[in-house]
Amino acid sequence: MSLASSLTTHVNSLAISDVPLKPRTPAPKPNPVSVGAWSDAVDAYAGPRLSKRIIDVPDSHVTAEKLDAIFRTTYDGESNPGGLINLGIAENSLLTQEYLEYYSRVLKDALTPGDLTYGNQSSGSSRLHTAIADLWNENFSPLTPVKPDDIVTGPGATSVLDQLVAVFLDPGDAILIAAPHYNGFNVNMVARSRSTIVSVPVPNEEAFSPTSLDYFETAIKEYAAKGVTTRAVMLCSPQNPYGRTYDKETLLAYALFAEKHDLHLISDELYALSVYDNPNMPDAPPFISMLALDIEKETGKPFDSRRLHVVYSFSKDFGVNGFRVAAVISQHNPLVLRALLHTAFLMKVSSPADALLSYLLNDKPTFRKMVALNQARLADSAAHVRDWFEKRGFKPFQSNAGHFMMVDGRDVFHFKNFEEERAFAHKCIDAGVVVGVGQSYHYAQPGWLRVTFSVHRPVLDLALQRLDEALKSLKN
Amino acid sequence: MSLASSLTTHVNSLAISDVPLKPRTPAPKPNPVSVGAWSDAVDAYAGPRLSKRIIDVPDSHVTAEKLDAIFRTTYDGESNPGGLINLGIAENSLLTQEYLEYYSRVLKDALTPGDLTYGNQSSGSSRLHTAIADLWNENFSPLTPVKPDDIVTGPGATSVLDQLVAVFLDPGDAILIAAPHYNGFNVNMVARSRSTIVSVPVPNEEAFSPTSLDYFETAIKEYAAKGVTTRAVMLCSPQNPYGRTYDKETLLAYALFAEKHDLHLISDELYALSVYDNPNMPDAPPFISMLALDIEKETGKPFDSRRLHVVYSFSKDFGVNGFRVAAVISQHNPLVLRALLHTAFLMKVSSPADALLSYLLNDKPTFRKMVALNQARLADSAAHVRDWFEKRGFKPFQSNAGHFMMVDGRDVFHFKNFEEERAFAHKCIDAGVVVGVGQSYHYAQPGWLRVTFSVHRPVLDLALQRLDEALKSLKN
Structure with missing residues (x-):
């Protein structure tokens, strides 16, 4: 090109x-x-x-x-x-x-007869799941290599989060998120699943520090006192709306908080490849996927990795919001993957988008x-x-x-x-x-x-x- | 081409x-x-x-x-x-x-900068909704012309039906369908919405006759006696799995049945353009959309058109199951459209598929x-x-x-x-x-x-x- x-x-x-x-x-x-x-x-x-x-x-x-x-x-x-x-x-x-030119040119090689059928999985194609596993393994150093079957795909993080929180939360149950946060969560995790979004205000100066979890401790107690059970905590890494990466210590604090309260931890890593230089931040941490951390070794404390689930979407890093392609990566919890499989066909990725993004991921240069x-x-x-x-x-x-x-x-x-x-x-x-x-x-x-x-x-x-x-x- | x-x-x-x-x-x-x-x-x-x-x-x-x-x-x-x-x-x-060749060739003209963004509606693009309205108006003689805003689109009839039945039925409420019927309904209308699918066995010889509704009368009473409330009736026209069109009298009988019991009537018209000649059926009725019928005039009885909703998908008539593009057309019930709008973003159509199908529909020859x-x-x-x-x-x-x-x-x-x-x-x-x-x-x-x-x-x-x-x- x-x-x-x-x-x-x-x-x-x-x-x-x-x-x-x-x-x-x-x-x-x-x-x-x-x-x-x-x-x-x-x-x-x-x-x-x-x-x-x-x-x-x-x-x-x-x-x-x-x-x-x-x-x-x-x-x-x-x-x-x-x-x-x-x-x-x-x-x-x-x-x-660049993308319009590229996609228009490669569709003839990317689209296969199978793309006109339901394809070879209820979820997105095995081609796409393999390409996403490769993307993760080649760019984000997961502790355990990501396998294609660790992945469930759907039409955008919006749909994927809707189905994922329904797996963890019954109607009214709470998920904690540090505020300020992406306002779309209040639609995509509520509209159908009827979850309670608990926005936990964290002052700017602590937003990227392990002490941010202290505010979560207060919030979880406050909601418990109201009779609301918290089932999950969400991390946006890199953070939206601040647009900043987290250091390892803060990521580990999230993991320990989830472990302490027996919560699922959803790590929304939508901007993983959209990290850029800012001369005012010479010491900014690089992006670190939660999947890259050896949490038990780093903290010396137990961590049940069945509680960790990463959400990724192509919308942001590849500028294709309209394509509607996102993924859950859950490496150690087959029951969660199986629950998602039961409704995966209700959120099946569209094949031209599946074909084009798979082609791009495999076209490494x-x-x-x-x-x-x-x-x-x-x-x-x-x-x-x-x-x-x-x-x-x-x-x-x-x-x-x-x-x-x-x-x-x-x-x-x-x-x-x-x-x-x-x-x-x-x-x-x-x-x-x-x-x-x-x-x-x-x-x-x-x-x-x-x-x-x-x-x-x-x-x-x-x-x-x-x-x-x-x-x-x-x-x- | x-x-x-x-x-x-x-x-x-x-x-x-x-x-x-x-x-x-x-x-x-x-x-x-x-x-x-x-x-x-x-x-x-x-x-x-x-x-x-x-x-x-x-x-x-x-x-x-x-x-x-x-x-x-x-x-x-x-x-x-x-x-x-x-x-x-x-x-x-x-x-x-033919379709692989066509789509590969036209993508460069079909895909626009807006397709890489969220687009110009929460639901599918206005381009797609306009093309679907034209498709309907030019091919299926609706009593009232279909307008683009009568339409909500989603990634396949599977997703669209999931959201649509949730608008009509609370968990456990029933929807009646003549059996034999498409087995996917038992997944797509149950898995998330938790509806009760009532399969109403109708003998072959009555399956395409107004008397088929007599079996529905029995079923609705039977379920009412069990404490299950019926909220909707589904018609598959042309029928799946029989693969046959209905005559006008049977379609009208469905409408009157829905009116009598104050039910929503979902007309699944997925095979509208897949009607073909069979020399053994010289008198087979043509496909008639429910939207084409002047029900009150034909029957001399009142019919509240707010209860009528058509579902259409491109999967079948255009051989593109993998594209995941389907539509609800509801011409007289803005509250239903508004309810669907609240979750439309959770089932947004993918833009390359949206662009390709819109292009095809507008390429009339x-x-x-x-x-x-x-x-x-x-x-x-x-x-x-x-x-x-x-x-x-x-x-x-x-x-x-x-x-x-x-x-x-x-x-x-x-x-x-x-x-x-x-x-x-x-x-x-x-x-x-x-x-x-x-x-x-x-x-x-x-x-x-x-x-x-x-x-x-x-x-x-x-x-x-x-x-x-x-x-x-x-x-x-």
Whole structure:
């Protein structure tokens, strides 16, 4: 494939002049079925009865509807240039042109007659599971080599987590997650499985320290006192929304916490290959998979490895959110794999995506080039966005992984409450850009933003111009 | 595209000499995690606790595990020539070469930058929903034109039905289906939603008559007496496993039955475009979508159209089971669409499949040619298989739609019970071929087979040779 000669050269097929500098300022366009409150729609409904479980919808439905409304107004250079540019979502358009060219070219070699059938497993193809095992073994040094049958795949981490938590939690049971955290968990682990997400606020300065688990100790007791049983703890490594890798000591603290309370430990490692250089973090730890740790040896304490399950997705590291391919890797718990097998066919990976990603993983030179190119562009784009915010008085929380960074805007905004933060989010939408405000990630104080920077540069710069408009309107 | 010049000319890229006539006779190769009984595995498990809902698995898990074992040993001309040829599953390999060539060629035009993102809706793309609406409006004469927002898509009818029944049924509630019926319903509508599938045995001679609903009247009362509430009725039109279209009178009888008992009516129309000529059925009704019927006008009785929901999938009519693209079309019930929207992101269609199928639907000349080619090959292949069974004393149940036919082997087998029928199924597996035996479809008497004929001819003939071996071994 014809990769750009320099790793840091950006694709400029879409020139800055092609994008409207004075955008229309569209309001999110909701699906016509989701106008007004759900409870009002239910009260007005006189048709044949719907199930109680659907009528008693969890609060997460509001997030699901909002997400759909934003998708429906999303900026597209060709079809919707006046749409909202979404810096509040983890999409990576730094490699779009390269991947479109690559996938279009290789499909004829990648797609087999078997891909038009149900394939050779209820879960994704054995070809894909083998390629994922190789990916893990060749890049993340697992303590025990990953085997293809350690893996169950599904259409995105969203689906995989939905099924996985149902294996551990009965409705109402709790899973603990350090806050701030990815807001999608409140949909994907609640909407069907009806789990209780316990967001555990951890101060910034302890978020990447073993002491973060002290807050979990408090939370688990607090929920137990309310009669809620905690069954699992989730680790996002690298962390979302901070965009940072964990050191070994903190990872081990998670493992010991899970062991102490007999919990399942889900390690969400979606950004494993999206680690990049930040000159302000010369001593940043590399990414370490939980599967790479010899926990008993490192800690001198027992650890039941049946409780450890890794979730991985191609969406982030390979910029293919739309492909919907993710995996659970559980190396020591065949009963969990068997439970997932019972419903694997309900979340079967689509074969063209299965074929294309397997092909890429097996095409090692291209795989390595694309990963390196992605990391270089992430570093470049992150530096660009850090600089932009610093010039405006924000304090970026230093990051070295993922598609986004948190920026501390407390000295700029002086928000007195979350209501004011929400008002700013609406001003951004009026200006044609979406940014994640801290409260969406269960942040304890107002004034923080999560900003996605893994955006094709001309579009990123347009988004930042729109954000400037929103900031100016705040001063007026 | 370079379609074969004659519609009935079969692709012979795989010559008969390429396939092993003396197959190895492999036993199904189970996933290593699913060896032995689930209850034994649970008893032996000493790891961190799994949820009660997962431990108390429905009986359907046995079917799910068996399906996976069969997939793992499936015949593949290149990678597994000694594998099982599966005539017990609805896969269509009559157009494999044409579709592989087509999709490989058009991906570069079909796939857009937006396909690498989450896209422009929580459900499948607006491009796909628009193409499905057009498909319906241009081919199936809906009473009210289908709009893109009447549609929710998901990764296969399996996933779509799982979510749809959860909207209508609380755990334990019943859905009625005429038996024999597709055995996958017992997995996809039970495994997660925990619905009760009520298989209503209807004699052959009434299966396509309005009197079939009399059996439903009995069943609904019987289950009500047991304290089970029925919330929905399912119609498979064209019918699976009979492979036959319904006349208008029977469709209307389903509608009136649903109205009378205030049930949701799910019309599974997966084989809508797979209707073919059978010279023995000169008066076979054409396929009629439930959406095409003016039920109130036709019957002179009220009908609440909020209860009507159609399920469609591309798997069958387009021979792409692996793509995982299906749709619910609900034209008059925004609350149902809204409920599905809350979990649509958990079953998002994969973008390469979304892009390829949208492209095909919009490429009208190719679409029409492929549908016609498929129907011609189905007719040819069905005639071939009817002839084969008739020569051996079986009585094929005349069919005009779908990928399979039921054949009455009672005069050949003289099975005294289902145990003997099951023993024959195992003999078939020993010979390297899978056929569906009647009991898998909840057939009331032993001695019937469901045989898939939509198989590339050289492989089909090899499968029939293997079946002959199984029949001979029965006589010995």
